[in-house]
Amino acid sequence: MPKIVTPLSAKSVQSLQHNGVGRKTMHPVGVVDGLYLVIYETGSRSWLFRAMLNGRRRHFGLGSARFVTLAEAREKAKAWKKLIAEGIDPIASKKAVEERRINFADAVDLFSELELQDVKEKERKAWRSSLNTHIIPWLGKRDVNTITSLQVAEVMKPLWIEKREMAKKLRIRLDKIFVWLKAKGYRTDDSPAKWADLKP
The missing domain is CATH 1.10.150.130 (Tyrosine recombinase, N-terminal domain)
Structure with missing residues (x-):
C-alpha cells in the first residue's frame, strides 16, 4: 500500500529545504498522491506530479513554486489525476488546448x-x-x-x-x-x- 503522507500547510512547505544530498530533494506534500515539492541544490523550487499512465511512470511538472501556490499545485494535480484515471495524457490534452x-x-x-x-x-x-x-x-x-x-x-x-x-x-x-x-x-x-x- 502507498505510504500515507500527512498534508503539509503552506507554512510548512516554505520551511522545507534541500537535504544536502544530490542535485535535488523531493518532498511529498500530501492531499494528492504523487505531488511533490522539488528543491534543487541551487535553491530553486518547483512542483512535480508523479503518476502511472498506460503502465508507465510519468513525471509532470506543475510550475515553479515561486509562481504556483501549494493550493494551486494541489488543484492542478487533482485535475490531472482525474484525466489520467480516464486514460487521458494531460500533456497531450494541454497541447491541444493551447492551440x-x-x-x-x-x-x-x-x-x-x-x-x-x-x-x-x-x-x-x-x-x-x-x-x-x-x-x-x-x-x-x-x-x-x-x-x-x-x-x-x-x-x-x-x-x-x-x-x-x-x-x-x-x-x-x-x-x-x-x-x-x-x-x-x-x-x-x-x-x-x-x-x-x-x-x-
Missing part, C-alpha cells in the same frame, strides 16, 4: 453568440451585464485554461458578502461557461466555478 487559446472576455463573447441565441433578450442582457461588471474587469484578459477556483473565489468573495443572490446567479453562469469551454476544447480542467470547490 485553441482564448481569453475570458473573448470566451464570453463567443459563448453569448453561440449558446445564448435562443435566450430572451432580457436574460441575455442580464448575463452580459453581470459578467461585464463583476468578472471581466479582473479575469477578462486571462487565458481561460489558466483560471483557477482560487481566482474565481477571490473575485467573487466581495459580491458574495454584499449581494448574495446576485453572486449565486453569477456563479451558475460562470460554471456553465467553463463547462462549455472544456467541452469545446478551450480548457483542460473542470470548471473552476463549481460550488463544491468554491464553498470552502
